[in-house]
Amino acid sequence: MKVLSKGCIYGLRALLYIVSEKPAGEYVNIREISEELDISFHYLTKTFQTLTHKGILRSYRGPNGGVALARPPEEFSLADIVLTLEGEDFFNKCLLGLAGCGQAAPCPVHDFWIGHKAELRTEFERTSLADMGKRINREKLRLGPV
Amino acid sequence: MKVLSKGCIYGLRALLYIVSEKPAGEYVNIREISEELDISFHYLTKTFQTLTHKGILRSYRGPNGGVALARPPEEFSLADIVLTLEGEDFFNKCLLGLAGCGQAAPCPVHDFWIGHKAELRTEFERTSLADMGKRINREKLRLGPV
DNA sequence: AAGATTTCATACTATTTTATCTTAAAATTG
DNA sequence: CAATTTTAAGATAAAATAGTATGAAATCTT
Numbered sequence: 442m443k444v445l446s447k448g449c450i451y452g453l454r455a456l457l458y459i460v461s462e463k464p465a466g467e468y469v470n471i472r473e474i475s476e477e478l479d480i481s482f483h484y485l486t487k488t489f490q491t492l493t494h495k496g497i498l499r500s501y502r503g504p505n506g507g508v509a510l511a512r513p514p515e516e517f518s519l520a521d522i523v524l525t526l527e528g529e530d531f532f533n534k535c536l537l538g539l540a541g542c543g544q545a546a547p548c549p550v551h552d553f554w555i556g557h558k559a560e561l562r563t564e565f566e567r568t569s570l571a572d573m574g575k576r577i578n579r580e581k582l583r584l585g586p587v
Numbered sequence: 588m589k590v591l592s593k594g595c596i597y598g599l600r601a602l603l604y605i606v607s608e609k610p611a612g613e614y615v616n617i618r619e620i621s622e623e624l625d626i627s628f629h630y631l632t633k634t635f636q637t638l639t640h641k642g643i644l645r646s647y648r649g650p651n652g653g654v655a656l657a658r659p660p661e662e663f664s665l666a667d668i669v670l671t672l673e674g675e676d677f678f679n680k681c682l683l684g685l686a687g688c689g690q691a692a693p694c695p696v697h698d699f700w701i702g703h704k705a706e707l708r709t710e711f712e713r714t715s716l717a718d719m720g721k722r723i724n725r726e727k728l729r730l731g732p733v
Numbered sequence: 734a735a736g737a738t739t740t741c742a743t744a745c746t747a748t749t750t751t752a753t754c755t756t757a758a759a760a761t762t763g
Numbered sequence: 764c765a766a767t768t769t770t771a772a773g774a775t776a777a778a779a780t781a782g783t784a785t786g787a788a789a790t791c792t793t
Contacts, residue, residue, distance in 0.1 A: 470768080471768080471769075472768085486769075486770075486771090487770095487771090489769090490769090490770065490771080493769095493770095500768095500769060500770085501768085501769080502767085502768055502769040502770075503766095503767060503768055503769080504766070504767045504768065505767085505768085506767080506768050506769060507768075507769080508769085
């Protein structure tokens, strides 16, 4: 049950690293993140570019540069990140991949799947990066290989 | 939110076609299925091979040959099909793709994701191919392009 | 019974998508 | 200017998907 692409997973883990390990607003070196989380540096770079363009991160070049959240972590939900990296139609896809699946011409699992997607979306929307950062520190959750 | 691979989707749609369109036990031509559902014939053939080897389908060569369910459609759940085509660990994967994610060393979304996977699994397990076939005919649900 | 036909099985190749690496340019600091 | 660090384009590799060609089993026709 692979739901998220690598790029999205990398982006999420990296953002969670930033909010759980670093003071808010501080620029974090991308190489440090890639090494801590054992993620391909260049791939992470691309993912971060997307997040920067979409206004979730801001970046700064040069010594002591890096990336930082563009706004306080309370203001970003998991859904914001996922929708940015997977596409806005992430929660609107047919389980059987049928184009135009909907009330008018539903696939056999349409109703059931609609409900699941909505549940997931709700949970993603009500969980902020700040919530996650706190939980990660409180419960010592891991973001990378042990 | 792409959850299932193409191969699995093809297998599911094809099986649902068989149970909803054909008398139980009758051999169905693979080419017919691939054309009705607009699925690559050879790719479908491969998926069917897997289902045949795993005892979900039986096949018969020669004129009027084809594939048929190996047992009555009441005896196969959606979960049976999905687990066969996606792998037995389908419902046990970490949302963030971390190896060894579990109670001992959980990722930040472990608990939440565990619950979702369990719900999904339960629904897949309690829905049989026969149930689906009936619903498809009763509610005129579609399995392919309109 | 022979041979042609139908149909699934399998190996091999090609294409597409996704992920990763290479390289170099632009911005910043000191 | 030299060092650092993000940005970005393009090449390469790997995985998923699709297509081609051929083989093997069952049936039908004559």
